[in-house]
Amino acid sequence: MALTAVILAGGQGRRMGGVNKALLPLGDEVFIERQIRKALPGTNEIIVVSNDEALNRFLRDYESVRIIADQYPGEGPLAGFQAGMAAASCADVWVIGCDQPFLEVSAAHFLLDRMESGAFQAALPVIGGKPQPLHAIYRKETGLIAESLLKKGERKLLALLDNIPWYGVDERQFAEQGISLNFADDVDTPEQYAKASLTLKGVTSFMPHTDRSDRFRRHALQPEEAQRLIKEKVRPLATERVPLADAWGRRLGDNIVAPHPFPPFRRSGMDGYALRTEDLLQATSEAPVSLTVIESLPCGVEPRHPLNAGQATRIMTGGMVPEGADVVVMLEMTVTEDRDGQSFVQIGKSVPVGLNIAEIGCEIQVGEALLPAGKVISSGETALLAACGYADVPVMRRPRVAVLSTGSELLEVGEPLVPAKIRNSNAPMLASLLREAGAEPVMLGKVPDDASEAQQRIRQALRTCDLLITSGGVSVGDYDVMVDVLAAPDVKLLFNKIAMRPGSPTTAALLDGKLIVALSGNPGACFVGFHLFVSPALQKMQQEKPLSPQSFKAFLGRDFPKINAYRRYIRARTELREGTVWVLPIGDDKSSLMTTIVDADCLIEIPPLKEGLERGHLVTAWKLS
Numbered sequence: 001m002a003l004t005a006v007i008l009a010g011g012q013g014r015r016m017g018g019v020n021k022a023l024l025p026l027g028d029e030v031f032i033e034r035q036i037r038k039a040l041p042g043t044n045e046i047i048v049v050s051n052d053e054a055l056n057r058f059l060r061d062y063e064s065v066r067i068i069a070d071q072y073p074g075e076g077p078l079a080g081f082q083a084g085m086a087a088a089s090c091a092d093v094w095v096i097g098c099d100q101p102f103l104e105v106s107a108a109h110f111l112l113d114r115m116e117s118g119a120f121q122a123a124l125p126v127i128g129g130k131p132q133p134l135h136a137i138y139r140k141e142t143g144l145i146a147e148s149l150l151k152k153g154e155r156k157l158l159a160l161l162d163n164i165p166w167y168g169v170d171e172r173q174f175a176e177q178g179i180s181l182n183f184a185d186d187v188d189t190p191e192q193y194a195k196a197s198l199t200l201k202g203v204t205s206f207m208p209h210t211d212r213s214d215r216f217r218r219h220a221l222q223p224e225e226a227q228r229l230i231k232e233k234v235r236p237l238a239t240e241r242v243p244l245a246d247a248w249g250r251r252l253g254d255n256i257v258a259p260h261p262f263p264p265f266r267r268s269g270m271d272g273y274a275l276r277t278e279d280l281l282q283a284t285s286e287a288p289v290s291l292t293v294i295e296s297l298p299c300g301v302e303p304r305h306p307l308n309a310g311q312a313t314r315i316m317t318g319g320m321v322p323e324g325a326d327v328v329v330m331l332e333m334t335v336t337e338d339r340d341g342q343s344f345v346q347i348g349k350s351v352p353v354g355l356n357i358a359e360i361g362c363e364i365q366v367g368e369a370l371l372p373a374g375k376v377i378s379s380g381e382t383a384l385l386a387a388c389g390y391a392d393v394p395v396m397r398r399p400r401v402a403v404l405s406t407g408s409e410l411l412e413v414g415e416p417l418v419p420a421k422i423r424n425s426n427a428p429m430l431a432s433l434l435r436e437a438g439a440e441p442v443m444l445g446k447v448p449d450d451a452s453e454a455q456q457r458i459r460q461a462l463r464t465c466d467l468l469i470t471s472g473g474v475s476v477g478d479y480d481v482m483v484d485v486l487a488a489p490d491v492k493l494l495f496n497k498i499a500m501r502p503g504s505p506t507t508a509a510l511l512d513g514k515l516i517v518a519l520s521g522n523p524g525a526c527f528v529g530f531h532l533f534v535s536p537a538l539q540k541m542q543q544e545k546p547l548s549p550q551s552f553k554a555f556l557g558r559d560f561p562k563i564n565a566y567r568r569y570i571r572a573r574t575e576l577r578e579g580t581v582w583v584l585p586i587g588d589d590k591s592s593l594m595t596t597i598v599d600a601d602c603l604i605e606i607p608p609l610k611e612g613l614e615r616g617h618l619v620t621a622w623k624l625s
């Protein structure tokens with residue numbers, strides 16, 4: 001695609017103290033050098049519109065870069081635009097401000113593609129609902145319209161937009177292309193310049209699109225209300241069939257009903273003789289009764305002969321009891337003898353009817369409800385399913401849950417420590433928690449505190465995942481990027497504050513109908529948030545009951561002197577002491593701690609109180625599954 005780039009470098013940079021912004025240093029380049037380096041590979045020529053000769057030395061090495069002066073000097077950006085258009089040799093022109101150091105050729109090409117799909121004369125990024133006239137594509141002819149506007153005294157580029165048909169490309173469309181949104185960010189103020197320098201170092205990026213004061217205005221929900229909202233927004237997933245051998249740990253996809261009785265035949269419970277109790281009525285140790293053995297049955301062999309009076313069948317444990325028999329007498333109570341090639345059994349005692357025979361269906365009747373959908377398949381369930389012939393088992397599809405960690409401070413687990421950084425421990429912890437909850441973690445890795453990058457990864461992942469969880473960036477800090485990501489117009493915020501500790505800024509939202517739970521970055525809060533707000537969603541997706549963690553009453557194992565304005569959920573371990581249940585808070589209850597997660601098997605609920613609680617107080621605790 002033939003494309004001219006026009007860089008408008010005529011501004012005064014008033015808010016930057018009157019410097020020419022094209023000459024601002026960024027890393028080891030100045031803006032204009034960086035822009036040329038980045039724009040060259042995707043364009044046929046670059047035209048820099050400027051009257052500043054100081055720029056020359058950065059341009060002269062390039063054959064396809066020209067510098068031209070305004071035809072209407074001092075008339076503002078529209079004049080620069082007009083001059084650039086007049087000089088352009090291609091029909092399509094990418095117009096860039098010299099203060100846009102993060103320009104992106106891929107974004108320019110995407111805009112150009114969009115414009116070609118219709119009768120448009122320009123294609124512009126629309127960010128936060130506002131068209132951005134710079135870092136946009138224009139047809140060369142629009143220069144003539146600019147000129148006529150200039151003659152009417154117009155100076156602003158935006159005026160052009162009222163006079164041409166243009167196509168707007170919003171954040172979402174760029175994100176879908178994997179294009180990071182900061183390409184159009186401009187540097188007008190020293191603050192923005194400072195942020196640009198940080199972005200270059202990978203520390204952060206501009207996040208100018210949310211009203212920062214918004215993040216302080218939050219309405220706190222009670223934890224139960226937040227849980228209710230979350231459960232309301234998810235549905236059970238589809239089911240699939242897996243071989244029984246792979247079904248361990250999965251959740252049943254269907255109610256399982258017995259397809260036949262069990263045992264399916266009258267089964268012997270002992271190695272012995274099947275016979276008729278009637279025949280033993282007179283038997284005593286002095287005068288044992290002798291019966292003719294008509295058959296010897298190993299397990300798995302169907303009897304050939306029903307029993308008549310005076311007869312017995314030798315039978316093994318699990319064997320099928322012949323018709324006519326109403327008891328199995330164990331071998332130890334019998335004496336066997338062979339006479340003339342015929343076997344006889346002698347028994348010296350009468351026995352009650354039914355002894356050692358498991359009747360058909362005595363364990364399971366046909367049609368009986370055996371296992372409910374959603375039940376976790378463990379050893380007992382596996383045995384039942386096998387007995388009922390489930391070579392393939394209907395199971396709930398595992399929820400695919402994307403895990404994204406935000407934080408420029410995060411290192412990969414294998415990286416050595418460097419000052420101010422820590423290793424990402426939340427993501428591996430969340431992956432384990434997800435596995436424990438039956439889900440399939442889809443690890444998206446980490447993003448620096450860059451809202452556009454986070455947003456892009458999130459949108460992409462949601463296409464193939466059922467749920468997305470993030471950690472970090474939900475509070476009120478400068479780099480708390482999830483706040484920006486979830487402020488996008490197509491995101492429906494469910495809540496961003498919960499009246500509890502830890503994890504009060506835990507946030508949930510819906511995007512494309514899918515749930516995003518943004519957990520706190522503090523490891524302890526992240527852990528608690530998962531159990532209280534992610535687990536219930538996973539349970540519902542897998543039809544698992546009960547739908548919330550189960551509570552129990554127990555004695556507080558040690559004093560808890562902290563005074564609480566909020567309800568607290570403290571990590572604790574259960575202990576049985578002389579037949580009573582105690583719950584012991586583990587370590588200090590700070591949300592930043594992760595050592596306290598190690599032995600936690602429950603959360604103690606501490607209500608908001610004006611004074612602490614003493615050891616031995618009866619408290620409510622929640623079992624962690």
Ligand SMILES: Nc1nc2c(c(=O)[nH]1)N[C@H]1C(S)=C(S)[C@@H](COP(=O)(O)OP(=O)(O)OC[C@H]3O[C@@H](n4cnc5c(N)ncnc54)[C@H](O)[C@@H]3O)O[C@H]1N2
Binds near residue numbers: 409473477522
């Ligand atoms: N001025 C205020 N500051 C804070 C408030 C507040 O109300 N006003 N709330 C505090 C509370 S409560 C919490 S909880 C945290 C929430 O923090 P964020 O969710 O925004 O998380 P970050 O700021 O990104 O990080 C916090 C902490 O966690 C560490 N972290 C982050 N990600 C990971 C990870 N993947 N593995 C290990 N550790 C991680 C991070 O380095 C920080 O130390 O905000 C309080 N602040």
Ligand code: MOO
Binds near residue numbers: 500505520525592
């Ligand atoms: O709500 Mo935060 O987790 O207390 O520190």
Ligand SMILES: [Mg+2]
Binds near residue numbers: 473479521
């Ligand atoms: Mg924060």
